[in-house]
Structures are given as C-alpha cells and as structure tokens.
Amino acid sequence: MPDPIMYQEDGYVVLRPDQPEQLMEPDEIRDFFKTLFAAEPDLLPSELSQLSETAQLDKLLEDYCELDIEGGFLQWYAVRFEK
Numbered sequence: 001m002p003d004p005i006m007y008q009e010d011g012y013v014v015l016r017p018d019q020p021e022q023l024m025e026p027d028e029i030r031d032f033f034k035t036l037f038a039a040e041p042d043l044l045p046s047e048l049s050q051l052s053e054t055a056q057l058d059k060l061l062e063d064y065c066e067l068d069i070e071g072g073f074l075q076w077y078a079v080r081f082e083k
Contacts, residue, residue, distance in 0.1 A: 009078035012061075017072030029076065030057050036074075043067055 012029045014022045024032060034053070037044050045064065048056045067074045 010081040011079055012076045013079050015073075015075040015077075017069075017074075023079070023081075024076075026061075029061070033057055033060065040069075043069060 009026075011023055011025045014024055014029065014032070016022075034057070037056075044056065045060075045067075048059055051059060061076075061078075065075055065077060
C-alpha cells in the first residue's frame with residue numbers, strides 16, 4: 001500500500017512559455033488562476049464552467065496539469081518542499 005505522503009503537496013512548479021519555472025504555494029496558484037481566468041475566461045476548460053469557482057480550482061489542480069495558451073502551454077505540477 002502506498003505511503004499517504006505520496007499524495008501530499010506543499011506547492012506547485014509552474015511552467016510558462018519564455019519564463020523561468022516558478023514555485024507557488026497553494027494559495028498563490030489559486031490566486032494566479034483566478035486572475036488568469038478573470039482576464040481570459042476562454043482558457044477555463046469547458047467541463048469546469050458549471051462548477052463554483054472553488055470547485056473549478058480544486059478540480060483543475062487535482063485533475064489537470066496543462067492549459068493551451070497563446071504562445072505555448074501553461075503547465076503545473078504538485079511538489080513537496082521537504083523530504
């Protein structure tokens with residue numbers, strides 16, 4: 001049986017075209033996505049549009065790791081900051 005620590009994350013690595021990788025804490029990435037979707041609502045996957053904002057962000061962080069944006073892809077991956 002896998003160790004439950006495998007399913008814990010401390011933050012996220014965010015990769016954007018033409019920018020260095022960025023580490024974000026859970027609250028930071030949620031704020032990032034809120035700002036992104038407020039500016040460009042078409043980027044939100046259509047299957048998430050019927051959910052509340054909190055549910056959208058939860059589902060996005062749990063089930064997705066990439067969005068197709070202008071100029072490439074926006075990617076994020078859960079990470080642990082400590083061993």
